[in-house]
Amino acid sequence: MITRATFKCSSEKISQVPKDNLPDIAFIGRSNVGKSSLINMLTQHKGLAKVSATPGKTRLINHFTINDSWYLVDLPGYGYARTSKSTRGSFAKIITDYVFKCSKMHFLFVLVDSRLEPQRIDLEFIEQLGINGVPFGIIFTKADKLSKAQLTRSVSRYEQTLLEQWEELPPMFVSSSERGYGREEIVGYIENILKDFNKDSVK
Numbered sequence: 001m002i003t004r005a006t007f008k009c010s011s012e013k014i015s016q017v018p019k020d021n022l023p024d025i026a027f028i029g030r031s032n033v034g035k036s037s038l039i040n041m042l043t044q045h046k047g048l049a050k051v052s053a054t055p056g057k058t059r060l061i062n063h064f065t066i067n068d069s070w071y072l073v074d075l076p077g078y079g080y081a082r083t084s085k086s087t088r089g090s091f092a093k094i095i096t097d098y099v100f101k102c103s104k105m106h107f108l109f110v111l112v113d114s115r116l117e118p119q120r121i122d123l124e125f126i127e128q129l130g131i132n133g134v135p136f137g138i139i140f141t142k143a144d145k146l147s148k149a150q151l152t153r154s155v156s157r158y159e160q161t162l163l164e165q166w167e168e169l170p171p172m173f174v175s176s177s178e179r180g181y182g183r184e185e186i187v188g189y190i191e192n193i194l195k196d197f198n199k200d201s202v203k
């Protein structure tokens with residue numbers, strides 16, 4: 001359960017992220033997919049992360065301290081304007097440095113818009129996660145905009161696409177920040193990851 005959520009810091013490069021041993025659970029995805037809204041929904045703290053209808057709102061790595069024991073991290077979106085080319089080079093350096101080089105990052109949630117068919121830029125990003133062995137899950141956002149049947153279709157279309165490349169599927173969650181869908185499942189999943197992290201660090 002998230003009982004305490006406070007803003008810690010914004011970093012414009014990874015040398016500035018907190019230097020303690022608390023693990024980072026981070027959220028990434030295309031600009032405007034709903035990362036900041038989801039963070040506010042999960043923490044039940046409106047206005048904690050800045051939300052905007054204009055894509056490209058979050059430009060820095062934002063750390064929020066949760067229960068004094070881990071960080072929830074809001075990352076800038078990818079795939080917006082100049083960065084929309086579909087090669088790894090199109091992901092901003094701040095993103096690739098953080099995701100692929102920062103040992104503080106413990107788990108990454110990739111957010112995808114539940115209304116859209118699998119987007120090439122997301123699939124390429126996910127492929128890079130696989131190649132680099134980054135542990136991740138997928139969160140479908142804005143589920144309030146679809147009917148149950150449409151949602152089921154959308155998720156299974158994503159699964160089919162991933163299974164063309166992967167043998168196993170990553171954990172997947174459906175969410176709506178408007179309605180609070182998915183909160184218990186996502187927070188519960190994070191708590192399990194952290195249990196394992198704490199066990200490992202005691203050894």
Ligand SMILES: Nc1nc2c(ncn2[C@@H]2O[C@H](COP(=O)(O)OP(=O)(O)OP(=O)(O)O)[C@@H](O)[C@H]2O)c(=O)[nH]1
Nearest residue numbers: 031032033034035036037051052056057058077177
């Ligand atoms: N209907 C609906 N709208 C949502 C939901 N989540 C986010 N939005 C809207 O989508 C827009 C973008 O939300 P943000 O949370 O700022 O998205 P972001 O991914 O953080 O965007 P950047 O920081 O620009 O990359 C805002 O207008 C939100 O109100 C949701 O679950 N349902």
Ligand SMILES: [Mg+2]
Nearest residue numbers: 035036057058
């Ligand atoms: Mg944002």
